[in-house]
Amino acid sequence: ELKVEQNPLFLSMQEGKNYTIYCNYSTTSDRLYWYRQDPGKSLESLFVLLSNGAVKQEGRLMASLDTKARLSTLHITAAVHDLSATYFCAVGRGNEKLTFGTGTRLTIIP
Amino acid sequence: DGGITQSPKYLFRKEGQNVTLSCEQNLNHDAMYWYRQDPGQGLRLIYYSQIVNDFQKGDIAEGYSVSREKKESFPLTVTSAQKNPTAFYLCASSPGQGVFLNTGELFFGEGSRLTVL
Numbered sequence: 001e002l003k004v005e006q007n008p009l010f011l012s013m014q015e016g017k018n019y020t021i022y023c024n025y026s027t028t029s030d031r032l033y034w035y036r037q038d039p040g041k042s043l044e045s046l047f048v049l050l051s052n053g054a055v056k057q058e059g060r061l062m063a064s065l066d067t068k069a070r071l072s073t074l075h076i077t078a079a080v081h082d083l084s085a086t087y088f089c090a091v092g093r094g095n096e097k098l099t100f101g102t103g104t105r106l107t108i109i110p
Numbered sequence: 111d112g113g114i115t116q117s118p119k120y121l122f123r124k125e126g127q128n129v130t131l132s133c134e135q136n137l138n139h140d141a142m143y144w145y146r147q148d149p150g151q152g153l154r155l156i157y158y159s160q161i162v163n164d165f166q167k168g169d170i171a172e173g174y175s176v177s178r179e180k181k182e183s184f185p186l187t188v189t190s191a192q193k194n195p196t197a198f199y200l201c202a203s204s205p206g207q208g209v210f211l212n213t214g215e216l217f218f219g220e221g222s223r224l225t226v227l
Contacts, residue, residue, distance in 0.1 A: 031214055042200060043153075043218045050213060088152065092214050097143070097168070102152040 002027050004091050006101035014109050021104045023072040023089035031092040032072045034063050036085045084108045114219035116201050121224050131186045131222045133201035140206025142184035147198045196226045
């Protein structure tokens with residue numbers, strides 16, 4: 001059974017600081033996704049990572065995938081308040097359905 | 111605009127009542143999904159459908175039912191057998207297996223919040 005763990009579950013950080021959210025998964029998988037969810041809202045797709053070593057960047061967010069370590073990271077650079085949200089990773093394997101992590105609730109403090 | 115429309119956005123139900131949540135997509139996607147999200151939790155898969163007239167149970171299908179009579183529609187019924195139905199329900203779609211350049215990414219609707227009184 002594929003299990004996906006994120007850490008930390010909660011993160012408060014000051015504006016302007018850098019931090020990383022980690023997504024570990026338990027078995028070999030071939031694709032990984034990052035989503036953002038604002039309170040009471042739906043999920044918005046951020047990144048799709050399809051191969052080992054894949055790195056994607058959008059604004060202050062950068063995601064990477066290491067399939068050998070079964071690890072993806074979401075790095076936040078010089079955080080701003082607008083990045084406050086819950087971030088989910090989701091892992092896919094073959095034809096199986098996506099398995100979601102429990103989410104990381106990020107709060108950016110002015 | 112292409113997208114996924116869920117309705118209603120908010121729904122209140124009395125105990126013992128069945129309710130149906132609507133999900134319509136105009137993305138021409140083959141696959142559709144229903145997820146449940148409880149406060150502060152991740153997403154759990156209820157049902158999914160990869161083709162019209164076919165669907166499969168997810169991890170928490172008990173107390174729910176679905177139909178897929180049309181490609182663009184995948185309604186979810188929360189039955190009275192679901193003992194704790196208060197939650198946020200999310201519908202999603204994806205192009206489906208074998209579709210060229212399909213990355214497996216899910217596209218989500220805005221969600222329906224169900225509260226049992």
